[in-house]
Amino acid sequence: MQVPFVCGPNDLRLFDIEPPRAGPRDVVLRVGSVGICGSDLGYVAAGGTVGPADKPFPIGHELSGTVMAAGDEVRSVKLGDRVVVNPLVNLIGNGSTEGAFARELLIRDFVARPESLLPLPEGLSLDAGALVEPLAVATHGVNQLGVKPGDKVAVFGAGPIGLASLVVLRHRGIEDVIAFDLSPFRRERALALGARAAFDPREQAPRETLLAEHGAVATFRQSLPATTHYLEASGAPVIPDILSFAxxxxxxxxxxxxxxxxxxxxxxxxxxxxxxxxxLGYPTEFGEVLEMLAGGTVDLGPLVSHRFAGEDFLDAFAMASRPGEAAKVLVQYDRD
Structure with a gap:
């Protein structure tokens, strides 16, 4: 089977490798759907997780799948179980020997780390399972932010994590969310996911825009936006500006x-x-996301912009590398 490996800065290649076999304590998944993360783009650009790596390594860590093989010592999952992977437990796709962009994936020593696989609730698609990881990132950010219904929120950046944050904010009952992003495509997605309004910060300055949208409060003889919470999801140099008008x-x-x-x-x-x-990450949020999705009230449709078959991975990666034209890009190996 073909698996993408990072071989150096901006050097991504498909390698032919043998399908994995489960040892006594291992599990093998038939991979369902995998999301391309901004971290994947960064790893390829850098040639490694924090810089050029000593040897090629595979990528992919936002995934769902079905248990297709389990070792004799495995007890907590069985053949046919549909699961999502918590990659922080075993670092899959983050510098380890396994990456999720493959038809079959080895979960090494699952017996020692059973929390690495969580059951996908009945009725959820494998595509939805691939979105659990980025939604967990967003949920942790929202938890850290500490918002409650009635707060006024500004989200800077409507990429996959900014958009996922909108999903979580709206699910939590936060109705007044203003989004900023350079891309018209992503601003439209933000509106579809519940932002009350979305603006291009190059054309409409955030301070004046938030004053108009959220109203003003007096602070040290200044009229400043009444925005109560800011979520920085863009990576752009906007933090000093936010602090100046907060x-x-x-x-x-x-x-x-x-x-x-x-x-x-x-x-x-x-x-x-x-x-x-x-x-950073999701210390406890995977369960929160699965509970949210199991409720059946969350529409994830606008979060996904493109789907590609597994054999078209390089095309999928090229699309994900064009942020102005894509939101979350999924690679499907096993369709529901």
Whole structure:
């Protein structure tokens, strides 16, 4: 079977490898659907997870699948079980020896890490299962942000994580969300997922836009946007601007990868009693997402922009590399 490997900076190749076999403590999945993550794009650009790697490694970590083989010591799953993978447990697609862009995937020593596989609720598609991981990232960001119904939220960046955050915010009853993104395509997706409005920050300055959309509050003799919470999901250098026009006691969560150091005016943080917090991964959120999706009330349709067959992986990766034209791109190996 063919599996993509990162071989160096901007060097992604398909390798032919033998299908895996399960040892006594292992599980093999028939892969269902896999999402292309911004981390995958970053790994290819860098040639590794934090820079050029010593040897080629496979990618892919947002996935669902069906148990097709299990070792003699495996007890907590059985053949035919539909599951999602928590890749933080075994680092699949994040520098390990396995990556999810494959027809079959080995889950090594599952017996020692049974939390790496979670059952996909009845009625959910394999595509929905592939969205659990990015939704868990977004859920952790929303949890860190600490919003509640009635709050006014601004989301900077309507890429897959920004869009997934909109799903979670709307599910939590947050109705007044304003999104900012450079891409008209992604702004349309943001509106479809529940943003009240979406703007291009190059054409409509965020401070003035939020003043008009959320109203104004007085802070140190200034009229500042009444926005209570900010979610930075773009990776753009917008944090200093947000801090400059944030109202007193506003909250900012940074869920994006900031590729360059950001200068922070802690005089503003102190004087306005701003709350700043980061969000990385999903320490406890996988279960929350599965419960949310099992309720059957969440429409994930606008989150997915493209679907490709497994044999067309390179085309899928090329599409995901065009952020102005794509949201979440899925690669399907086993269709429901």
């Amino acid at each position: 109202r007193a006691r506003a909250s900012l969560c940074v869920i994006s990868v900031q590729k360059k150091p950001v200068e922070v005016d802690f005089g503003l943080v102190m004087s306005k009693e701003l709350r700043m917090v980061g969000a």
